Amino acid sequence: MKTPHPRRRRIAAAVAAVFAAALLSTAADPSPDPAQADNPIIQTVYTADPAPLVHNGRVYLYTGHDEDGSTWFTMKDWRVWSSDDMVNWTDHGSPLSLETFSWARQDAWAGQAVERGGKFYWYVPVINDATGRPAIGVAVADSPTGPFRDALGHPLVQNGEIDPTVFIDTDGQAYLYWGNPNLWYVKLNADMISYSGSVTQIPLTTQGFGTRPNSTERPTLYEEGPWVYKRGSLYYMVFAAQCCSEHIAYSTSPGPTGPWTYRGTVMPTQGSSFTNHAGVIDYKGGSYFFYHNGALPGGGGFTRSVAVERFTYNADGTIPQINMTSAGAPQIGTLNPYVRQEAETIAWTSGVETERSGEGGMNVGWIENGDWIKVKGAAFGTGANQFTARVASATTGGRIEVRLDGQNGPLVGTCTVGGTGGWQTWTSVSCPVSGATGTHDLYLKFTGGSGSLFNFDWWRFDAGAGSGGGDLQAVGAGKCLDVPNASTQPGVQVQIRDCSGGPGQQWTHSAAGELSVYTGGSRLCLDASGNGTANGTAAVTWSCHGGANQRWNVNADGTITGVQSGLCLDVSGASTANGALVQLWTCHGGSNQRWSL
Template sequence: MSKTFIKMSIRLTAIMVVWTACYADNPIVQTHYTADPAPLVYNDTVYLYTTHDEDELVNNFFTMNDWRCYSSTDMVNWTDHGSPLSYKDFSWASGDAWAGQCIYRNGKFYFYVPMKLKVGGKAIGVAVATDPAGPFKDPLGHPLVGNDGSWGDIDPTVFIDDDGQAYLYWGNPYLRYVKLNEDMISYSGDVVEVPLTTESFGVRSKDDRATQYEEGPWLYKRNDLYYMLFAAGPIPEHIAYSTAPSAVGPWTFRGVIMPTQPTSAFTNHPGVCEYKGNWYFFYHNAALPGGGGFNRSVCVEQFEYNEDGTIPTIKMTKKGAPQIGHLNPYDTVQAETICWASGVKTERCSEGGMNVCNIENGDYIKVKGVDFGKGAASFEARVASGSEGGAIEIRLGSPKGTLAGTCAVPGTGGWQTWKTVTCTVDGAAGVHDVFFVFTGESGLLMNFNWWKFHPVK
């Protein structure tokens, strides 16, 4: 699906979903289609690794060439770090950058990802980086597991137990695991296949498989209990889970966490993390305009465990997780730090990191929970334009809310020729959702790198 079609979809449905665009926080990424969320908490920040459903499908099937990385410190405003890894970074792979998971150990980040082999079926590789946002590199030059021609070696989940032993689980329609060595790029012992019994993984409503287990395992530990979440069948998938007294079982089926719902895609994929004393459940659906089974979007909900440690039923919501704290507008904030966006995309920036691009008249970015304190006096933005430019309207509360300032953006001679522009601000005090509304003539207006407010003296 082309970017132009996505923009048309958003604008044609604007009247029907305007409240969603103004007040919803789910899905958490709107600039790209994302799926298969894998959260990682590191240095007081949640890093979220996702797959990337391309806008334009090939053969009307999953078209996925790379993985993407986002981060947040408040669970609502997410910074886009771009793509830290592609299947093209693996000499032995030919495509299908499907669901993976990243983990930190001994100063490095290990990203376990499945791909299609150049010859044969699917296999799982590992890539290593010293920064959570990458870039990641393949240290092996060959798959870590699954080089036997099977098509089911997908959806790895990785977990390090309290005793230091690391485990890698994966598979569809089977569930297998290995014990990773401390180097995290090799393993010891045999590949173990987990018995899929109804006592362990639930009774399926159809007889196409033995249990509810379908794919997408997610392993973690809370207190003394090990949790195995998974995408459950039949199609369309729901999310269910099992628990065990150890990382290798025996597993006991505990029930459904997320039933299929009106915005469900035909797949789903769980991810769970604890952050700042709260627990979060990540999943994907088809809620964005133009969304569907092959154009999915990642969402998040906050939840609490029941007293006995079981997980409650979790509904998909447009509201999403509550914000933790507020955003400081007097720091330099990357323009690709977004709670909600309409019409725009992101790309690599010549000044480093990412910038917001594909900006046309009427597009906007929402940044949630901005605390201006006693008030802002001025605003500056780093912009570039290969056209005649336009303007950034600073509005409070909604895209048509109180106008606090207007920053003119001239043509700069190129889409990566950057200039800092400034304007005065009036009426921005206290906490507000801030909307940067882009205005101008038809066509592309500008690119947007970062912004910063300055307080009243």
Template sequence: MATFPRPGRRVSGARPAPRFRALLAVLGLALLVLVAPGPARADNPIVQHVYTADPAPLVYNGRVYLYTGHDEDNSTYFTMKDWRVWSSADMVNWTDHGSPLSLSTFSWASANAWAGQVVQRNNKFYWYVPVTARATGRMSIGVAVADSPTGPFRDALGRPLADTNEIDPTVFIDDDGQAYLYWGNPNLWYVKLNPDMISYAGSPAKIPLTTAGFGTRTGDANRPTLYEEGPWVYKRNGLYYLVFAAKCCSEFIAYSTAPGPLGPWTYRGTVMPTQGGSFTNHPGVIDFQGGSYFFYHNGALPGGGGYTRSVAVEKFSYRSDNTIPTITMTTAGAPQIGTLDPFVRQEAETIAYESGIETESTSTGGRDVGFIDNGDWIKVRGAAFGAGARTFTAAVASAAGGGKIEVRLDSTTGQLAGTCTVGGTGGWQNWTTTSCPVTGASGTHDVYLRFTGGSGYLFNVDWWQFTA
């Protein structure tokens, strides 16, 4: 299914009423071009074609897998029905893996697909999420399991793992193999998970929220500490970190440290001040390829706000005493690690930035870039062509008249390296390939695929590849 279902949309090929967000994105891009000539480097937020929230990164097998919530368009509350997965090897070009987990995965859940986290153990991947239980109407923690980081995920228990009517689970596996599950708003709960990761002995217990451990909140007698929600627990250089959304509302990100996974915790201060157009925030922290990265969300996309959020990332360095510096939101995001190889098959849904497109499932089980209109485009950053490319090939499908793919370098109006013609293929999932000669593509460039043609949807793109 497409990200934004439109029943009957493929019958005539006509475009329905344009989405307000997409219109604003085009206007915003135009303004950006006017005030900032040259190649655009603003790749935060890292996903632009859907709203994302509550980032939970996982490093696995040389990639970062990013698990997020999904805010529905035009939400006026935390209206969330599924979770999404993205991955990257270079921190700038992110592959959309779709939604392998939704409320319907849990037969006992009724609403609120809110912030969760995935960990890998026992050659499986466990996704801990808070949802509303249909039978009780209370927020409960469920757990889903998969054999792959991109799913599909299935309900591991057929019932809640824990029920304290609170939210935001995070999970941490210590060096001795003991796994801990934390969650909570307004409290901070924990349990020690059994090795199977889907059960625990005893009962959930509370971590004491002291002002020494979690800072002092003023103006709220019921909540004396800064701890609000969204805990993220990890260990680095023998020190335990608990990063959390602080105060409300608007929230900022703070953190505490401890000599052990259960404390005693010492409040250390602010990680990210209140900013960014969303009154909530949510942390995720990893080390990857020799760097440290802080994930968060804001309301930076057109139409964005407290209920239509977007995930972003910043690279940072710990201070010499292992404290975390203050991190500010940027539009640049993290720098690219290495380069992208344009001479191997690249999925079209691997994107650094885009305008107008959406993604959908393919008939073969993957994903494609679709719902393409005249003037839409996608960008991949840092493609290393070396001595040069000779041809460009893409897998395409169209139930309409097709169009053209312009291969441009470094901007949507940059050097035109090639133009491929896409004809009708008789169906939106009837795939064929189109190729065209390429000139001038040598060295390292950002690649823009700009789509042109008539009115209505033009074609879908599954993958692309250059030849040397």
């Protein structure tokens, strides 16, 4: 039984209202692309202290996590998200928490991750259980999404202050900066988990960090949350200024350790959070400013949400003033709906949450009637005719309504999800789609009875499949690849039979390499039985799961080879009779191994 999250659901319902209000506010706008609510960029949980990292053409976003209903900075873990278009963000869950550090007591506060030598180092502040004071630990992983492990088993540095930021200079020297109320740095060694020399304090009062009016106790603007980076030959330090409420300011320097010159305000005090915390990157030709506010329903100084804006530096390298918006950054390019997309890749959502999936990664869960997910800018091109979703349900399920440009926009398809016997008992369901052409925002709206309906792992559209697909003909026999009796049961060995164009003979080869068939009830994938790689391995239909034994190369010579096995799809015994079974066999180029789709 899935445990309900009533507090979160109240938040989610209010998120839907915020989104609707944003749409209404632009209804009279005659422009072809009115602003819509895409900020904050995460709506399933409260997030804070964004730390973006660009790696292999993708942005990875490391955040803190404010617990629901917090009345203090109650934070127990950190979260990771990623995007390649700045609007659709994939949830990678929590690969790092207080439990990662055996010596930590509480306060999973603002940190930053960096890559070096193929490993990822995440610097975070926590309360050291032995001393009761803040300390900075470092976790390491082999992937930007973790899992992360404690690299040392003890703090890297500890002087009772927080908010680490890490920067690797162009000469290879790495620096760790941190501090509230002071500002410190240390030179990290190449191993990124030790340092050389002593911890050095940056003198705020004698360098340029602005002047706080009417304050002798704390005369400079610097408060906390430093973010250091280099652009050209100039070093930037962006920081939270003058609590409380904070704004974001910055200083620049000709070197990584100063002297610093104050440059002014980046983001004035705005939003409903009395703190702010910035991260700045360049990505695919644009510059992006990440921050947090309290814009989501129930939000405030202890329940914050991460947002992002695109900006352009002034000609002299200064940063313009940036204001918070509900529209957020523009999309880079479009999203490809014809490859597997994770259900937890979301531009905006109402009602759902995420959790670890038994098939790996994350899945969307706690789906109830009326909930929905928006995926921005899906490029359908000349048209999609098929939608497939990976789902699981311990109840009687529900439906996925496939809509365009709004939760109540044009309905182009409806997939029925039945009970599967468990919340992590997965199957794939498919349904025909009509009218999905061009580029649109995709809305997946969930309908059904009361309570939790089903879990949702991933989805994919197919082009040209329609309610059927294409014949896959065995050249030597002049017959079609066929699922006996159009069976929807997994594990049925495929055969050849006279071409009828009916269910069980409608095959589609996806960009991901899947050969799938729409039997009239569901979509199943061609599968090398038991992950077999030996001659005689049966070619069967099975629930699509994206494994290597379900990916096939359709070659120019007409052969079809398994990606995992390297063997050819073969009509057993070179038979030409109806019902002849299809298997895998060493490629020899015979007519019983050549196919035409």
